Amino acid sequence: MTKATGHMKEYAIRIWDCLKEADLEEMGLVFNELHMSTESESKRIEIKESWDYFKNNWxxxxxxxxxxxxxxxxxxxxxxxxxxxxx
The missing domain is CATH 1.20.5 (Single alpha-helices involved in coiled-coils or other helix-helix interfaces)
Structure with missing residues (x-):
């Protein structure tokens, strides 16, 4: 998660909140928003990999x-x- 959100710390806090609340749906929305707000293709790949990890291990x-x-x-x-x- 740190790699995926390192460039936008406010998203790390929101994702952590989703983890604490066990809210996968909200986490998906946060990851989508983060993905859409990111210009770097390499960062977008890291974001997708992080989301896939959470989703696959939920x-x-x-x-x-x-x-x-x-x-x-x-x-x-x-x-x-x-x-x-x-x-």
Whole structure:
């Protein structure tokens, strides 16, 4: 992703947000906008390769996101229990 968005950092932030939200549809729109805004053919190729990577590996990316969310929920519950014990 860094290679594809290095010339336009604001897109990296938007793509990262899509990853955090597990929103493939929005990510596709961001990649399309990035592709259309890029003049360099070599950068366009990098953008397409990055998009293809995300699209082809989306199931694994979603699983990692779900596992991360589950871990975060567990930590939050543990903190709540500890907090309640301290009261």
């Amino acid at each position: 199931d694994g990316i979603r699983v990692q996101e779900e596992e991360y969310d589950a871990s975060l929920d567990a930590v939050q519950k543990d903190i709540t229990v500890i907090y309640l014990q301290l009261e």
